Amino acid sequence: MFGNLIPGTQDALIVTAPGDASIRDTGTGEMREVLELGFEPDPDAADMLVEVSGDGRIGAVLSPALTSGGLRRLGQSTRSNLVVFDLERAEPIWGPTRINVGSGALAINEDGSIIALADVFDGAVSLVSTNVPGLRGITNETVNSVPTSSSDEGGHSRTSSLAFDPSGRLLVGRFDDRVDIIDPESATISATMRIPGQPVNAAMAVSNSGIVVGSGGPDLIAMEPEGRRVRWSTDLGGTDRGQCSRLAISEPRQRVYCGSASGRVTVFDLADGAPVPAEEIGPFYGAVGNLDVDADGSILTAIGGGQPTISRWQLDGVGVGRRLIAPGQMLAGPYSYEGSFVVTAPQAEPRIESRVSPLFTEQIIEGVVAMNTETGEAGYRFDEAVSDVGWARDRRLYARSAEDTLLRIVAADTGDPVGEPIWGVSVLVPSSAGTTLFALRDDGLIRELDPRTGRWAGDPWGTQGIPTWLSVAPDGDTIVVSHWSDGSPRENEDASASDQEGTWLAIFDAEDHRLRSDDPIALDAHVMLDDGELIGVQGTGMGRYTTDPLVRIGTLSGGTGNLGNPSLSRDASTLLMLTDNGNALLYDTGSGVRIGEPFDTDSRLLPRGYLRPDGLEMALSMPEGVVVWDLDPDHQFEHVCRIAGRDLTDNEWRTYLGELADWHSTCGFDPAG
Structure with missing residues (x-):
């Protein structure tokens, strides 16, 4: 399958190896129009070339043709079949005509009035006017033959690449160090730009502003032919000439997309040529086919290549099952318990401080706002820098002020304060339903807080040490606390009695805070499941435990980095775990099996991911912004x-x-x- 996107639409001109031609919707695969190709492609010939004019009215197909001596090397011939279509009327307007040009490269100008062809063996350029049939050569053109070994996956020797710039000039990238600038009307070379040691014969793409990106040698090149200036040059890091045989530009996203014969699309920054590995696309099954980007730069379409397929790739974070809801933003807090709000802020590395407790750090963030993931609308906005942002039931938001370090609860719907400022607390932890906030106090004790009123509920209780993590069973009957103890006895009779230095794991009855067990087990973080079991992490390891008695019964596969920041669905069936090297891991807790491959997040930012309480949506901080996945x-x-x-x-x-x-x-x- 070979094809080219019709600008301004999601339709494409498609031709298949058996000789079927059509206009198809690339989104649905639906056939819009059947076209008559007028010739039968030879099954042993190299790939056909398909191009469409910038205004979407004219399309052309160029295919190697049998000669009296048979096809020459690599499925190529000294002759080709050329047919030109009026795509609006879905009928041929020129050809099919057999021409004495080997099918090396093909381009059409903006209004479809001129078609440019480059011979596959020496790169000689010919021009065809769609109004006046016939071929015109280029005056005083210097050509050069390509070595037999230099071919891409489709058998094209790529002696020249062709592209029309926004002013209508034809650019010809040669196998040596030349880029010729041709005036199509006079068929003469008006200027030549030289790039020493760098051929641009494999592919060229031109942005609307006139920036040209070309490939063919060891570097990917961006240039300005008007001033005959190279903007940047990026080493492709390999010797495979097929590694950038297809090119496309998204100027709105400032990206260059480079398709390879090995089945991947690598991405580069249009401004400076820097690779963007986090946005790499693929793998494809075999070589990457023709690449096109739509008018607003948000969708990349790949047609053909190693397989007869059409694939469309969202470039703006929106796609099947995922949406970019906050470009340039990062997560600053979890999901709400009602509705579908997450807490976001402009992308920036948080200011890290430890002013409240030496065991806890504050990640201070500015510009924090609650955002509706369903509508993209902003809700409550904090008017100062804050840290430790979280939600409780009844749309209560809490956060620590960066100015006075006190925690405060607000009603997100009205912005009204709830209760008094909370002092002497290292961190607040919501229950699984968000109806209770557990305050881990600076003195090592724990006390419960009603988020609806902001009032304390019950007396303090605690462990023999400083609590560092707390999790609650989904049914609310069990509380598990990790705590650090120096082995000293505590006078409070309600505390656990850890008698040696280190990290311990204490299990309490939630109703009366009766201590069930306290064992020297070091877990950095943990969550409780609905069957009374517990999943805990330490470093790169993740284990499964029973809690009555506390026994490790299994291991879950982790990642390559240290694990932490677990986020559990309300029914405890789905778990999101983050790693310190930028991965987000999703698990089915019942089986302990990881769901899919790791998600790559923006490792510069913390926090990076949360699961919605109903388990049906996940939000991650990505390089492009906050992205949500439909689960x-x-x-x-x-x-x-x-x-x-x-x-x-x-x-x-x-x-x-x-x-x-x-x-x-x-x-x-x-x-x-």
């Missing part, structure tokens, strides 16, 4: 069907579902499709 199983099934565009095949059904039932449609597609 609803019903929606996930719809997403899979949409991406696949088909049902399971008979063989797939027999392999995976054969023992459950006879084949039937799972996505609602026609069995014949």
